[in-house]
Amino acid sequence: MKANFEGEKVIVAGGSTGVGLATAKQFHEAKAQVIITGRSEQRLREAQTLLPGLQTEALDSTNRPALDTFFKQQGNIDHLVISLSGGKGMGELADLPVEDLRSGFEGKFWPILNTLQAALPYLNKTGSITIVTAASSVLGAPGTSGLAAINGSLELMLPAIAKEIQPLRINAVSPGVVDTSWWDFLPADEKQAAFAKYAAVTPVGRVGQAAEIADGIFFLAGNGFINGTVLRIDGGLSL
Numbered sequence: 001m002k003a004n005f006e007g008e009k010v011i012v013a014g015g016s017t018g019v020g021l022a023t024a025k026q027f028h029e030a031k032a033q034v035i036i037t038g039r040s041e042q043r044l045r046e047a048q049t050l051l052p053g054l055q056t057e058a059l060d061s062t063n064r065p066a067l068d069t070f071f072k073q074q075g076n077i078d079h080l081v082i083s084l085s086g087g088k089g090m091g092e093l094a095d096l097p098v099e100d101l102r103s104g105f106e107g108k109f110w111p112i113l114n115t116l117q118a119a120l121p122y123l124n125k126t127g128s129i130t131i132v133t134a135a136s137s138v139l140g141a142p143g144t145s146g147l148a149a150i151n152g153s154l155e156l157m158l159p160a161i162a163k164e165i166q167p168l169r170i171n172a173v174s175p176g177v178v179d180t181s182w183w184d185f186l187p188a189d190e191k192q193a194a195f196a197k198y199a200a201v202t203p204v205g206r207v208g209q210a211a212e213i214a215d216g217i218f219f220l221a222g223n224g225f226i227n228g229t230v231l232r233i234d235g236g237l238s239l
Contacts, residue, residue: 162228176234203236
């Protein structure tokens with residue numbers, strides 16, 4: 001597996017927080033030219049402070065014309081990581097508003113596909129794409145059917161996309177419950193209670209950390225013989 005990405009260009013869409021930022025850090029330390037995108041200019045500035053030399057671009061991944069312009073300006077790209085996530089779609093089916101599920105697709109599924117399409121003309125054929133899905137795609141837990149629809153749809157597309165874009169590679173990382181800002185919709189005490197609940201049913205006995213998911217993304221980008229694969233990094237939650 002490649003450990004040094006010196007001279008290679010890596011774009012991390014959704015790279016200003018959580019798994020995306022942890023991934024940008026790993027590539028930055030491996031001497032890649034790293035560009036992260038995000039909607040919050042404040043978070044992008046904070047990321048630059050954390051990782052001097054990091055390049056940032058304020059970009060809304062729901063805006064296809066803006067995506068097209070951005071990738072055209074970037075030119076050749078070696079590796080693309082897409083760590084975009086909406087906050088909607090959770091809840092038991094009987095009480096899940098259809099609008100929430102639609103918002104979940106609008107916040108993750110469509111932005112990921114838009115980013116993929118906009119980037120494809122500029123990705124080097126020897127490079128890689130890694131998308132971040134979620135263990136909800138296979139978990140089968142009450143309250144996750146909407147999230148399963150969003151993330152499962154992305155994972156089911158991988159084999160066909162891999163064949164369409166060959167020899168360019170595409171893989172996915174599917175995290176379990178990870179301590180990131182995604183959970184900030186809950187008050188602090190409720191978030192910790194949720195983590196404790198998930199830790200109790202996860203074989204490793206805890207929730208994950210963003211850096212552990214970034215390890216998997218870094219591995220997939222560096223191993224040129226892995227393609228069309230979903231790497232589940234969930235502590236055994238989906239077993």
